[in-house]
Amino acid sequence: MRQILDIQKRLLPDLTDVLKKRYTILHHISTTGVVGRRALATHLELSERVLRGEVDFLREQGLLETESSGMKLSDSGRQLLEDMEPIVKELLGLSDLEETLRTRFSLRQVVIVPGDSDVSELTKKEVGRAGAAALRRYASKNDVVAVAGGSTLAEVANFLTPSVQMKGCMFVPARGGLGESVELQANSIASTMAKKAGGQYRLLHVPDHLGEEAYVSLMQDPNILEIVEVIRSARIVVHGIGDAMVMARRRKVDSQTIQELMAEGALAEAFGYYFDREGNVVHKMQTVGLRLEDIQETEVVIAVAGGKSKGEAIAAVMKFGHEDVLVTDEAAATELLKFI
Known part of the structure; x- marks a missing residue:
């Protein structure tokens, strides 16, 4: 061809x-x-x-x-x-770009859609559609699927449809709520995915950012502990990738911690962890839900993120090395090449 x-x-x-x-x-x-x-x-x-x-x-x-x-x-x-x-x-050269990134970051699959999510809502929707297709491809009956929050993941949820391979899947939030718009929280996205795919869901009604005392107290609650065990047993994790400083402010992190993140060179955030340019974890939030060790043991990790402005952040998380699938857009992928 x-x-x-x-x-x-x-x-x-x-x-x-x-x-x-x-x-x-x-x-x-x-x-x-x-x-x-x-x-x-x-x-x-x-x-x-x-x-x-x-x-x-x-x-x-x-x-x-x-x-x-x-x-x-x-x-x-x-x-x-x-x-x-x-x-x-x-024709657009995206197939070659997909293979270049797949090989460089040792991924199972890279999917690139045309456009730039930063300037086009339709491109963001298309990234969501491609993310939903990737999830359908890798899911199997009765899987536990842990999902993060954010606007791109909300689009993934919107494009899910019932399928044989997703029958009986349990959708759970990867972590607690950020205090942002309800429809962008992991709980809401997990329930939407379940309804769209014809699966089931469980919710986690706790804040995302916790102090040590609150964390210890919550983890002693048998109801919380039970849902957390389900979340940590997920075979598939679907998450977005954010700019470190943007996410820190969304989490209402105190100014001292923000200064520390900047000093440590934090560029990217994913599933509550902050990564520097080389993919090293430089900071983690005390959060109920998925831990780094759970991500490392998860069978399929799917990252869905787009926009030129996220190119360097996506590269940082890819260098961390525990992703299996990347779904992104042309602008972010082109920017990624600069950081290989």
Whole structure:
């Protein structure tokens, strides 16, 4: 396939541009579900005249359907979009980038979607869709799946669907709540994933950041201890990756600890741990839930994070070396190359 694409790029470059444009249109409609032409033109930065011609063509091919509320993909459109994905990745050079990162960080799989989550909500949604697909791929019946919080993980939850391989899965929060928006907390994401996938869930009603005395007290509660044991038995962990300083402030960490994190060179945060540029753990929070030793024993660890601004943070966590799957976007992946 690559040889054919190389020939096409050289002899028919216009055809390649048309393919990319039509794929982008179908892809955006797929991500949004139903969308009006004017809104789509704005998102794609196309004139309504140009978009009208493309939409008319796609509709004539049976790839789009029109409703009173807007356009949506037909079944044929969804199938074609799925078939086109590996071709478009070759055209954009994403397949080579996936393999480069997979080899460098010794991962089972790297999935890269086009775009930059920092500037496009649709790209963030697509990262979520790809994260949901990765989870479906690696899950098996009756697994315990521990999930972290955050906006990207919320998108993963939104794109889960019932599947045979996820039947009977138990979804649990990887840790306590951050005090952020309820829908972005690990508890909410775990329950959404269970409902979307047709599984079950358990919740952990404790704060994420605890003092030593509060931690010891909670861990003596038999109800808390029981759910924590379930969480720590997870076969799959799905988590995001954050900028260290941003996450410290979200956790309302005191100024002295923030100064210490800066002095230690903390760049990234994942599952309550802070990592420096080389992937070393430089700080950990006292948290009920998954511990570092649990992550190291987990069979499948899936990181889902995108955006150019997170490139260095993602690299730091990848260098830690206990990830199995990375789902990210083109901007973050390109930035990652600078830190290999």
